[in-house]
Amino acid sequence: MTSLAFDYRRPDSVDQALALLAEADPGTKVLAGGHSLLPIMKTRLAQPGRLIDIGHLGELRGVHRLGDGGLSIGALTTYSRLLANPAITVYGLLADVLPTIGDVQVRNRGTIGGAVAHVDPAADLPACLLALDAEVVVRSARGGRTIALTSFFEGAFNSVLLPDELITEIRLPAASGDYGSAYRAQEQPASGYALAGAAVVIGRSTGGGGRFDRAAIGITGVGECPYRASAVEQEFLSSGDPAAAAHATDGVLVASDIHADREYRTALIRVQVRRALEAAIERVG
Amino acid sequence: MAEHVTLVVNGQRREVDVEPRRLLVEVLREDFDLTGTHVACDTSQCGACTVHMDGQSVKSCTVLAVQADGATVTTIEGLAAGGELHPIQAAFWEKHGLQCGFCTPGMIMSAADLLARVPDPSDQQIRHAIHGNLCRCTGYHNIVAAIREAAVTMHTGSASDSGIVG
Ligand SMILES: Cc1cc2nc3c(=O)[nH]c(=O)nc-3n(C[C@H](O)[C@H](O)[C@H](O)COP(=O)(O)OP(=O)(O)OC[C@H]3O[C@@H](n4cnc5c(N)ncnc54)[C@H](O)[C@@H]3O)c2cc1C
Ligand code: FES
Ligand code: FES
Numbered sequence: 001m002t003s004l005a006f007d008y009r010r011p012d013s014v015d016q017a018l019a020l021l022a023e024a025d026p027g028t029k030v031l032a033g034g035h036s037l038l039p040i041m042k043t044r045l046a047q048p049g050r051l052i053d054i055g056h057l058g059e060l061r062g063v064h065r066l067g068d069g070g071l072s073i074g075a076l077t078t079y080s081r082l083l084a085n086p087a088i089t090v091y092g093l094l095a096d097v098l099p100t101i102g103d104v105q106v107r108n109r110g111t112i113g114g115a116v117a118h119v120d121p122a123a124d125l126p127a128c129l130l131a132l133d134a135e136v137v138v139r140s141a142r143g144g145r146t147i148a149l150t151s152f153f154e155g156a157f158n159s160v161l162l163p164d165e166l167i168t169e170i171r172l173p174a175a176s177g178d179y180g181s182a183y184r185a186q187e188q189p190a191s192g193y194a195l196a197g198a199a200v201v202i203g204r205s206t207g208g209g210g211r212f213d214r215a216a217i218g219i220t221g222v223g224e225c226p227y228r229a230s231a232v233e234q235e236f237l238s239s240g241d242p243a244a245a246a247h248a249t250d251g252v253l254v255a256s257d258i259h260a261d262r263e264y265r266t267a268l269i270r271v272q273v274r275r276a277l278e279a280a281i282e283r284v285g
Numbered sequence: 286m287a288e289h290v291t292l293v294v295n296g297q298r299r300e301v302d303v304e305p306r307r308l309l310v311e312v313l314r315e316d317f318d319l320t321g322t323h324v325a326c327d328t329s330q331c332g333a334c335t336v337h338m339d340g341q342s343v344k345s346c347t348v349l350a351v352q353a354d355g356a357t358v359t360t361i362e363g364l365a366a367g368g369e370l371h372p373i374q375a376a377f378w379e380k381h382g383l384q385c386g387f388c389t390p391g392m393i394m395s396a397a398d399l400l401a402r403v404p405d406p407s408d409q410q411i412r413h414a415i416h417g418n419l420c421r422c423t424g425y426h427n428i429v430a431a432i433r434e435a436a437v438t439m440h441t442g443s444a445s446d447s448g449i450v451g
Contacts, residue, residue, distance in 0.1 A: 001327050001329075004306070007305075035329065037436050038347050038349070045302055102417065104399075108343055109348070
């Protein structure tokens with residue numbers, strides 16, 4: 001299959017990429033690993049007139065420890081590179097999720113920036129980053145801004161990212177106190193994407209009397225984009241009981257399709273949230 | 286407009302002018318005549334088109350040739366050194382790891398990627414590593430056995446008992 005013809009640009013630096021993006025032709029698309037974009041271009045669901053290939057920009061790759069103990073992950077860092085990085089093993093849910101995304105070849109090409117920018121309603125990683133309170137660092141020729149991931153997604157394949165903006169980095173806050181996390185998903189067997197996936201991060205301050213004082217739950221495959229299940233978070237904080245999972249779809253219009261109708265998907269996500277909570281509780285330490 | 290692309294393919298420097306929308310697998314097969322790399326699904330599902338790009342396995346139907354500019358690429362043709370089968374190829378033969386053979390080049394490139402990272406994999410690790418490679422014939426059992434055998438041969442540095450060489 002062949003995509004429509006397009007104009008191809010390969011900037012040598014982030015600044016050059018931003019200058020190209022500032023030309024703000026609506027048909028322009030950034031190309032990172034290409035593992036979401038190229039398949040839809042080949043089937044002609046997407047027909048960008050120009051691709052700006054950032055794939056060679058080393059300055060957007062790599063994982064660094066920040067001064068406050070958090071992690072900065074370059075937008076072009078692939079799933080494989082993340083998986084091989086010991087710094088991510090403290091985030092148990094990343095160790096859960098990364099080996100399940102696609103396959104080896106997909107993980108060798110797909111990037112964290114692409115996963116966040118694409119906003120696939122069933123992608124695995126965005127739910128985990130939501131639960132980790134990740135921030136998205138973006139730059140444009142006009143300047144830069146840092147956006148909490150909780151206010152980044154706007155709907156299916158839609159985010160607050162402006163056409164001239166590039167994601168340069170994803171930031172994860174430091175894991176502090178007693179802390180446990182897990183990701184559990186029911187995969188669509190053919191595609192491997194999540195029919196219903198739940199990412200859980202829970203924590204308690206040391207000496208806080210055993211009660212959890214932090215709970216963050218990211219959900220994918222269920223709504224029109226990944227979301228935080230705040231009703232579960234609140235219920236779990238007061239009860240400490242994984243049965244809080246019953247609130248997983250409160251206030252959400254649950255997706256319904258040939259793979260899982262609304263009722264089934266609602267049941268599925270409740271089970272995944274409960275399992276993820278139970279696994280995270282086991283791991284607290 | 287055509288872009289000039291320079292690659293090192295199976296140890297040989299190659300240069301080619303390509304239209305940006307052309308895929309790496311198209312350039313390998315059509316421009317370089319390296320037809321050992323197969324195309325089956327053309328939608329990044331089956332892994333028949335797997336090659337190594339800068340030492341990592343990739344599905345070459347989902348990489349533009351221009352994205353591979355400057356890269357070192359190894360295809361199935363680059364595995365057999367001096368006309369002698371690579372230990373993974375020999376093990377696929379020995380263990381009957383193929384039937385129609387269509388998936389085999391991609392399967393072997395995935396196996397080579399795994400064994401470079403994990404010299405002594407468990408069956409579970411082998412199955413996880415070939416998750417992105419579909420085979421419609423074998424039922425995978427003999428493919429797993431072949432990769433396990435190749436791991437042993439590559440470890441001990443000796444050819445398998447069959448004495449099969451290219
Ligand atoms: C066979 C297959 C199986 C898969 N299975 C799964 C799975 O099980 N779970 C899952 O979650 N995902 C899966 N994926 C999707 C995969 O995770 C995507 O490759 C990845 O999410 C997108 O990253 P990319 O670098 O390839 O993005 P690209 O395809 O290059 O880009 C995707 C979109 O993001 C934009 N973009 C990319 N980078 C930036 C940036 N830095 N700044 C601004 N915009 C940017 C692009 O313009 C484009 O719109 C699968 C993909 C394939 C092909
Ligand atoms: S032909 Fe590339 S994955 Fe099937
Ligand atoms: S041997 Fe026929 S597809 Fe694998």
